[in-house]
Amino acid sequence: MIEVLAQIQFEKRTGAGCVAENGFCPSWIANNINKYWTPLLEHIYLTVVSLGLGFLIAFSLALLAHRRRWLTGPITGVTGALYTVPSVAAFLLLLPITGRGNLTAIVALVAYTLLILFRNITTGLRNVPADVVDAARGMGLTDGQILRQVELPLALPEILAGVRIALTTTVGLATLAFFAGGGGLGKQIYSESAGTGGLFFKSNVVVAGGLAVLLAAFGDLLILGGQRLALPWRRVTAT
Amino acid sequence: MSLLILAQATGGGSLGCGNPPQRPIFIDAFDFVVKQRESVSGGVCIGGPKEILDLAATHLLISFIAVAIAVLISVPLGLYLGHKGKGEFMAISASNVGRAVPSLALLAFFVAFVGVGYVNVILVLTLLAIPPILTNAYVGVQQVDRDLVGAARGMGLTESQIIRQVELPLAMPTVFAGLRTSAVAVVATATIAPLANVQSLGTPIITPQTYGLAGQIGAALVVALITLVIDAGLGRAQRLSTPKGLTINERGAKRRRFAFLTPRTES
Numbered sequence: 001m002i003e004v005l006a007q008i009q010f011e012k013r014t015g016a017g018c019v020a021e022n023g024f025c026p027s028w029i030a031n032n033i034n035k036y037w038t039p040l041l042e043h044i045y046l047t048v049v050s051l052g053l054g055f056l057i058a059f060s061l062a063l064l065a066h067r068r069r070w071l072t073g074p075i076t077g078v079t080g081a082l083y084t085v086p087s088v089a090a091f092l093l094l095l096p097i098t099g100r101g102n103l104t105a106i107v108a109l110v111a112y113t114l115l116i117l118f119r120n121i122t123t124g125l126r127n128v129p130a131d132v133v134d135a136a137r138g139m140g141l142t143d144g145q146i147l148r149q150v151e152l153p154l155a156l157p158e159i160l161a162g163v164r165i166a167l168t169t170t171v172g173l174a175t176l177a178f179f180a181g182g183g184g185l186g187k188q189i190y191s192e193s194a195g196t197g198g199l200f201f202k203s204n205v206v207v208a209g210g211l212a213v214l215l216a217a218f219g220d221l222l223i224l225g226g227q228r229l230a231l232p233w234r235r236v237t238a239t
Numbered sequence: 240m241s242l243l244i245l246a247q248a249t250g251g252g253s254l255g256c257g258n259p260p261q262r263p264i265f266i267d268a269f270d271f272v273v274k275q276r277e278s279v280s281g282g283v284c285i286g287g288p289k290e291i292l293d294l295a296a297t298h299l300l301i302s303f304i305a306v307a308i309a310v311l312i313s314v315p316l317g318l319y320l321g322h323k324g325k326g327e328f329m330a331i332s333a334s335n336v337g338r339a340v341p342s343l344a345l346l347a348f349f350v351a352f353v354g355v356g357y358v359n360v361i362l363v364l365t366l367l368a369i370p371p372i373l374t375n376a377y378v379g380v381q382q383v384d385r386d387l388v389g390a391a392r393g394m395g396l397t398e399s400q401i402i403r404q405v406e407l408p409l410a411m412p413t414v415f416a417g418l419r420t421s422a423v424a425v426v427a428t429a430t431i432a433p434l435a436n437v438q439s440l441g442t443p444i445i446t447p448q449t450y451g452l453a454g455q456i457g458a459a460l461v462v463a464l465i466t467l468v469i470d471a472g473l474g475r476a477q478r479l480s481t482p483k484g485l486t487i488n489e490r491g492a493k494r495r496r497f498a499f500l501t502p503r504t505e506s
Contacts (some may be wrong), residue, residue: 022351067504083368084470086427087464092459095452096264165338172341176431189347190434199434205351209344216339 025203033207035188040211042102042183046174050106051154051167054113061114062121063147069121072122072124079115087112087173091180100181113166120162121212124155160227171216185212256284266453271443271450271457277452285443286454291461298439299465301432302425304315305364309421313369314414317376320401322409330377339368342428346435355436360429367428368421375417408482413488415477422473426466440465 018025060080065071085093090108098104102162136150144169152159175186188208199205252402256275259267270276275287320326345366349359383406391405407414430441443454450458 009369065493077457081411082465084466086423086466088430088441088444089459089463091468092455093463096456112379166337168338172338177340186343189343199347199350202351204242205344205347210340212344213339216341220339222451 007165022202024198024206027205030209034205036185036207036211038186039183039188039208039213042187043171043185043212045217046102046105046109046177046182046184047167047170047215050109050170050174051113051163053106054110054166054170055117055163057110058117059121062118062125064116065122066147074117075118079111079118082111083115087176088179091176095180102177102182104180105174105177105182105184107168109173109177113170116166116169117159117162120158120165121155124158124162125151127158128154156231157227160223160230164223167219167223168216171212171219172185175212175232185209185215246282246309256287259453264456267453268460271453280449283449285450286457287356290456291440294438294440294442294458295465296459297437298426298432298441298462300427300438301437302422302429305425306368306418306422308361308365309368309372310418312365312374315375317414318380318402318407318410321377321380322398322406324381328383329378330374331366333339334370334374337367342367342424342433346428346431350435355439360432360435360437363435364425364428367451369427371420371424372414372417375413375420376410379413380406382413383409393401411480412477413481415473415480419470419473421479423466423470426462426469430462482486 018028061071061075061079073220082090087108088113091104094104094107098107132150132154133146136146140150174182174184174190178190180185185208189205189212192199256277257269259274259276262270271286274287274293275284275290277283279287319329320330342363346360346363349363351361355363369417382403383420387405387409388401396404429439430444432439433442433445443450443458444462449457
């Protein structure tokens with residue numbers, strides 16, 4: 001009798017019984033949360049690096065298309081095709097070329113951000129009122145000055161809206177990076193490394209999946225906050 | 240360099256479906272699609288047009304059912320909300336939330352809490368397909384010139400006639416753009432359906448111990464090809480569905496292709 005009670009006490013403390021029944025086990029989560037920090041950091045690494053590189057490429061392409069308008073169509077077509085290919089397929093098709101690991105994951109994730117960022121940056125630049133650009137030119141600003149001091153600041157809301165979309169998309173797609181041999185929260189959702197059967201273990205799925213959703217939401221809010229800091233004049237005019 | 244990775248020859252060959260010779264991996268992957276071979280672990284014949292077609296049929300069937308259900312739910316709902324001008328927050332944030340929830344996490348959630356099988360996979364795919372169509376249906380109706388709706392009302396059309404004969408045709412390009420996004424996302428996600436025990440084109444991808452790298456890459460090629468074809472086909476359907484009056488301003492119809500990616504910025 002006492003042994004049984006002790007056993008129940010033990011299971012309550014460690015969550016062993018709950019784990020055996022594949023329940024949702026707060027105590028197991030509390031004891032095993034440390035397993036999730038490394039995948040979370042890997043996930044953040046994949047997202048930030050891919051988004052950063054994607055932004056650099058898309059921004060250069062957008063500036064190019066801003067000067068040479070006819071390039072917009074072809075660039076949208078190519079990045080659109082890249083965006084259409086399913087991420088799992090892209091990860092695998094890159095495997096023989098870039099090998100297993102984070103590099104392959106990053107190349108594919110960068111490819112997915114391009115369309116989103118390129119479209120938003122060009123839309124932002126195009127929506128700058130022509131009057132404002134004319135006025136700046138009339139004041140004697142060079143093309144480069146107009147771009148840096150007039151067009152880019154005015155396009156910033158659209159650009160940052162694109163970054164927000166690209167961020168949440170990348171966080172989601174990075175969960176599939178394990179197909180390319182990359183790390184991240186997806187590996188934790190899928191694999192046995194959680195120790196209890198990955199995909200089928202409720203507590204594991206809730207923690208790893210939940211962290212991915214929280215990461216997307218947190219990143220989104222972070223950029224939104226940055227946008228409010230970077231655009232003080234919009235806070236003044238916003239009603 | 241590593242492009243020249245050679246396919247590993249498999250042992251045995253007693254099944255009569257043959258062993259592939261050594262050659263560059265992409266050629267080997269193509270060979271996997273067009274010709275049967277013995278599995279890596281031995282004992283069964285894999286690959287070849289028949290198996291690929293079987294897997295592709297399941298893949299497309301579950302995708303089609305999911306998208307069809309999503310259309311039946313979200314088009315009427317989006318049209319209604321857009322017509323009434325209600326529920327903007329819900330219709331717009333649906334696609335934001337949809338983007339933030341990774342498809343793998345959603346599938347894993349269903350596998351762990353509800354179980355595996357066709358019904359659950361289709362449910363997951365439907366949940367993924369709803370947000371873009373709903374948001375686009377709503378935005379499409381909202382963008383319809385209010386004067387046109389007023390004119391239709393003045394001509395004595397009932398509210399449901401206005402929705403069906405004025406707002407729906409004018410919103411069609413935007414609705415189709417949402418459908419296109421959803422269809423491509425659903426076909427992409429159906430690739431991970433084998434995790435929930437539904438055999439799709441993802442099966443060779445997820446079980447390399449049987450199918451080998453050639454099988455993985457062969458299946459990936461087929462999936463990529465299918466999505467590109469679907470995307471192009473729906474793009475064509477989108478142009479055909481556009482009312483003639485809207486194509487006068489060709490740019491307006493074109494710009495909506497990726498409307499779902501450019502939500503309104505807060506201001």
